[in-house]
Structures are given as C-alpha cells and as structure tokens.
Amino acid sequence: MKTTATAEVVFIPFPGMGHLVSTVEMAKQLVGRDQRLSITVLIMKRPFDNSKVSSSTQSLLLTAAEDRLKFVYLPQDEAAAAELQSKYPVNFMSEFIKMNKRHVRDHVTKMVSTESTRIAGFVMDVFCTPMMDVAAEFGVPSYVFFTSNASVLSLMFHFETLKRDENGVLTELKESDGELAVPVFENPVPLKALPFPNKEVGPMFMGIAKRLRETKGIIVNTFEELESNAVRFLAEDDKIPPLYPVGPVIHLVKEDNEEEEEAMKIIRWLDNQPPASVVFLCFGSMGSFEGDQLMEIAKALEQSGHRFLWSVRRPPPMGKREIPGEYQDLNQVLPKGFLERTTEIGKVIGWAPQVAVLSHKAVGGFMSHCGWNSILESLWCGVPVAAWPMYAEQPTNAFQLVRELGLAVEIKLDYKKDFGSASANVLVTAEEIETGIQKLMVSGNEYGKDIKKRVKKMSEKSKVALIEGGSSYNYIGLLIEDFKKNI
Known part of the structure; x- marks a missing residue:
C-alpha cells in the first residue's frame, strides 16, 4: 500500500560520480526514515562522458528508484555545452550548472502545478549553489549537501573571512614549503596541502562559501566522532548555518550491472589470497598516471614482494579533464615481463x-588518492590507507588522515596532478612508494600496527554513528524535522 508523502524535497547533485552516488545514498536514507517525505533527484548528465564509470553510475541510479524516490534526467544540449567549454575552459562546469537553471525551473514548475506537491526545500551539491536562485523563485529554502568533509568546509569559511589581499598572498605562497596555522587543525597545514589551488579557482571557492552562509542548513558527509574539532568549529560560529553531519554516506549495496562478471573475477581472485595480505591500489574515477609513473609503481610493487590488486586507468588526451578510460594492452605501459613475473601474487585490472574489494578479508591496505568517499569507505571497512593525493581537496584530506588523525601512512602528500601537462607532475619514486607499502603491510611494523588499531576503532564508531541513537542518526532526524517545518 502506497503512503502519501506530505513533503517533497528536490535534490540537485553535481554530475560527477563521487558526488552523484553519495547524493543518491543520502536521498535513500531520508526517504527510508520518514514515510511522509518524498524526493525528486534532478540529474544533469556530465557533458561528453561515455565512460564505463558513468554507465556504472547510471545503473546504480536506475536500481535505486522506489515509490518516494524519483530520478529525472534534465534535457541535454551537447552543442551548447561545447560552446561553453570553449568559452570557459577553466570554469566550464560552473557555467554548465548555470546553464541548467532553466531546466530545473521548468521541471519544478511542473511539479508545483499539482496541488498535492508541497516543496519543503532544495538540497543541492556545493558546486550547484547557483540553483539557490531557482529555489528562491519558488519561495522555498535551500540546503547544501557537502560531499567532502567538515574540515575542508571549515577551511572554506576561514579563508572566506580573510581579507582579499591575504587570500592573494596564500595563493602566491601555495607552491612554497611554508606552513599555515588554521583554527580547525591542531598541526600547521603545509601550504601545498591547501584545497584552493590557484588564482582562477580560488575565488570560485570563496564565492561558494559566501553563498553557503545564505542556506538554511549544510548537510556534511562526515560524522562527529571522526571530525570533532571541525564540527565544533562550525557549530560555534553563529554566522554559519546549522550543520548536519550525517555520514558516512556510502554505497554499500551490491547492484546488478554490466560489470558484474568482471567484478566476480576480481572477488574470486581475492578469495584465493590469505587474510589481510593484499594491498589494493585505486585512485578514483579521475585517477590515472602517465607511463613513467606507472613504471615506478610497478617497480615498487615487485620489489615489495606483497600481494597486490592494482587498478590501472588510461589518462585522457593531453589538456582534457575527461574521465580516464581502459588500456587495451597493459604490456605497452608496464615494465617488460612484469605481468608474467608477478602472476602468482598480483592482479592488474x-x-x-x-x-566490494575493501570489504574483502584478503585486503590489508589501500593505496588511495584520498577522495573523501574513498576515505569513508576504507574506514567503514577497517582498511588502513597509504595516502597519495592528486588534486582539489585531496591533499587536505591526506594531511588530516596522516598528520591529524594517525589513520594513514604517507606516500606523497604534496603530489599534484596537473591535467594540462604531464611534464608538470612530480615523479614519485619506486623507493618512496615501496616505503609506504612496507609501513602499511608489514605485520611487525609498530607504526603500521598503531594505525591499524586506530582504523579498526574508527570503523566501529562509523557504524555506531548510523544506528538508532548514534550521532549521524540523530542529525538526520533533526534535518527531516526541519524539512517538515518548511511546509
């Protein structure tokens, strides 16, 4: 028997896999908690994206639909998107979001044309704040779903309060070896780990922070027990809207999709490995390396002697920030004979x-780019991380994991992935990589033992946060009550 919902919430995710998946999971949690709530997710298809990663995401969305959770794909205009990309090469995605305001307006107009639909609010991704203007047109409040963590959010507000010339100085110093004391962290932050990378993108983040202050609430994919300092910092500032730390919001349900057979082959290989013996290397939906760096990773893996599962992705064409693809022949990019020599201990995919991999008992360590979703997944599964951040807020995440929380070992915290030029990337040596692997995987290493203990403890806390009476469970309840007050 269908239950009539009394409050409709419009979700507007950013069209990137990491943002889209966690937004859908957040929507599922909300409708699962209250029968009087329904959610419509308005999806913008990422332009020029036909990758396998994208198709996997679409499959996840299609299988998630239920009575009070609807997905609507907004109209696409590839020609207009191409024109925007040529006109705004740096800020293309922000302009793409603005272009979709009219599509959101048109669909919401259809929704409210029926007397039964009462919209309680818009929940938009942090990169979709231009949609706040559309929400205001309909007289409903805006909330932001911040898919990264509370510490990065705190830094955004902190830098937004600095004078404009001070922000400029920070941008100039970013490539130096200096450090900066910020309220949210106990240790000074290396300037290279700041999440706002350059003069072009920095002002955009400051503009977003200003708009966040206009929202009715900020939903953050974290939990109090993990980021107590940042949650307290944000809660004590009366100029920042109410905070709802509701995480970890991660996708744990197995879905049927076209990769199922491929996934089963990987799991069967893991089934044949000893417990906690495999280091898993995976660098996110945008993660890829050029040939020289692949050679160094392969050399480190072979020299370490540890079992490994390595996700290798083909970089996009030079100068294009597209989702990496698959290699047709791995022998062309890996050392000669590497696959044959490591066939007994390793698998390259x-x-x-x-x-599914992190949940497997055979996995004992995770070499990661430190995207926030990946961090939450590794903590949930109790797998310690070797941190190798690449871009955006990942160096800040890695700094927090390694230096602040002691939940990860370091590979290279100041690595920078330059999407425009391969020559701009720092080469991380096989020796540096192997050192990180040994710290992570060698059972007699006291440093690694301490990290494993802390990760296990945080894994338990992450699960408690989501059950009845847990911190995130309670915040979700408060958020739902706030939605209902709006109507």
Missing part, C-alpha cells in the same frame, strides 16, 4: 568494484 581496469575498473574496480571498490567497496
């Missing part, structure tokens, strides 16, 4: 079913 393309796409990886990350949560």
